[in-house]
Amino acid sequence: MQEQIRNINTLEELQALYAATFGKTGTMxxxxxxxxxxxxxxxxxxxxxxxxxxxxxKTRQSELEHAALMSKLAGExxxxxxxxxxxxxxxxxxxxxxxxxxxxxxxxxxxxMHTGPEVEDDWHNFTALNTPAHHPARDMQDTFxxxxxxxxxxxxxxxxxxxxxxxxxxxxxxGVGSTYRKEMDATHGPMFxxxxxLYIDKDITMADLIGDIRAFLGRFFEIDNVELRIRPSYxxxxxxxxxxxxxxxxxxxxxxxxxxxxxxxxxxxxGVNPDEYQGFAFGFGWDRLAMLKYGLPDLxxxxxxxxxxxxxxxx
Ligand code: PHE
Numbered sequence: 671m672q673e674q675i676r677n678i679n680t681l682e683e684l685q686a687l688y689a690a691t692f693g694k695t696g697t698m699x700x701x702x703x704x705x706x707x708x709x710x711x712x713x714x715x716x717x718x719x720x721x722x723x724x725x726x727x728k729t730r731q732s733e734l735e736h737a738a739l740m741s742k743l744a745g746e747x748x749x750x751x752x753x754x755x756x757x758x759x760x761x762x763x764x765x766x767x768x769x770x771x772x773x774x775x776x777x778x779x780x781x782x783m784h785t786g787p788e789v790e791d792d793w794h795n796f797t798a799l800n801t802p803a804h805h806p807a808r809d810m811q812d813t814f815x816x817x818x819x820x821x822x823x824x825x826x827x828x829x830x831x832x833x834x835x836x837x838x839x840x841x842x843x844x845g846v847g848s849t850y851r852k853e854m855d856a857t858h859g860p861m862f863x864x865x866x867x868l869y870i871d872k873d874i875t876m877a878d879l880i881g882d883i884r885a886f887l888g889r890f891f892e893i894d895n896v897e898l899r900i901r902p903s904y905x906x907x908x909x910x911x912x913x914x915x916x917x918x919x920x921x922x923x924x925x926x927x928x929x930x931x932x933x934x935x936x937x938x939x940x941g942v943n944p945d946e947y948q949g950f951a952f953g954f955g956w957d958r959l960a961m962l963k964y965g966l967p968d969l970x971x972x973x974x975x976x977x978x979x980x981x982x983x984x985x
Contacts, residue, residue: 675726681734688727698723761985765863765972768960772865773846775889779882781844781867786829788848794828795821798939799907807906812852814860822850826864827907830951833868834940839947840871846956856968863957870932870942870949876910879929879950887916887926891963899923908951909933924962927954 671691678684691698698720705713762770773783786794792803801807814822829845844867854860869878880898888896897917905911908930915923929952934944957972964983966972971979 671723672726675723675730678730679734681731681738684727684730684734691723691727764960764964764966764980764983764985765957768956768963769846769863771890772956772959773844775886776844776865776867779886781842781869784829784833784843784845785847786823786826786832786845788823788850789816789820790823790828791820794831795823795825798831798936799825799827800933800935800939801906805906807904814850814852823847824851825849825953826866827951827953830866830868831936831940834870834937834942838940839937839942839949842869842871844868854970856970857958857961859957859970859973861973862955862969864953865956866951866953868932868949868951870937870947872947874949876912876931876950879931879952880914883914883927883929883952890959891916903928903930905930907933907936914952918962926959927952929953 675684675687678687690696693699701716702720705716708716761767777783796802796805796808811824813824816822826845826847826849829847830843833843833845834841844865846865847863848861849864850861851858852860867882869882880900884896884898887898888894899915899917901913901915903911903913905928908928911928911930913925914927914929916926918924929950932949932951934948937944937947957969960966960972961969964985966983
């Protein structure tokens with residue numbers, strides 16, 4: 671029997687022999703039942719045999735289990751030279767990426783970032799910006815009005831008013847956030863991301879404005895000699911007002927932003943003496959800049975959250 675146990679090579683056979691030995695009708699079970707009729711010597715011998723056999727079964731069982739585990743592991747060997755599973759790496763959304771870049775550049779020029787509420791009161795969105803009630807320039811932006819007279823912010827200029835009210839002048843800041851207008855086509859959505867810079871101090875001129883904008887566009891679009899075209903324009907809160915175009919890929923002019931010298935009335939509305947301080951403001955849609963930089967055709971897609979579209983453009 672001992673030999674037999676040692677020679678068994680599968681767990682199944684071992685189990686079968688164990689059952690045939692120690693099971694209800696097993697051979698050892700039957701012999702143990704007769705123990706009461708045995709003399710002491712025979713009894714001791716049977717006990718010893720019983721113990722020995724059980725130990726043998728146990729040993730063989732763990733040997734066979736170990737062998738089974740080893741052969742399983744050998745079959746599952748790891749090939750470290752195989753290619754890994756392809757993984758999609760996440761990236762920042764193009765809008766976020768553009769915002770991080772734009773604000774990084776402006777901050778490096780000394781502008782500090784400000785934000786403000788998207789639901790704005792009339793004062794900050796219009797009146798303080800030299801656009802009182804019934805001013806025709808209110809029609810320049812198709813506004814979403816709320817029942818209580820507040821508006822969905824149409825321009826981040828509102829943030830500039832808040833910043834001047836809070837910290838006075840001199841000030842060099844930019845406001846950033848979403849703005850809302852009733853318009854919708856490939857380059858305009860009802861919501862867009864706007865950034866507006868403001869620099870007020872004692873000797874700030876239009877030349878400072880153009881210098882900063884040229885440097886900013888050069889850094890953002892990675893162009894060495896940015897060609898700008900300055901056109902006269904109109905905004906109620908700047909005087910003179912200009913529109914800045916940029917030469918794009920050597921042939922066309924693109925309208926990039928509105929800007930101008932801050933209107934004395936705006937400064938007065940924020941408690942600033944315009945005879946002492948003056949400066950400039952500029953504003954642009956940063957989602958439009960992102961479209962240009964990354965070659966995206968439709969602004970609305972930027973807000974669509976469709977990963978397939980983003981992948982197509984390399985994000
Ligand atoms: N707020 C203007 C707009 O939304 C842009 C602008 C900002 C123009 C600052 C001049 C100065 O159209």
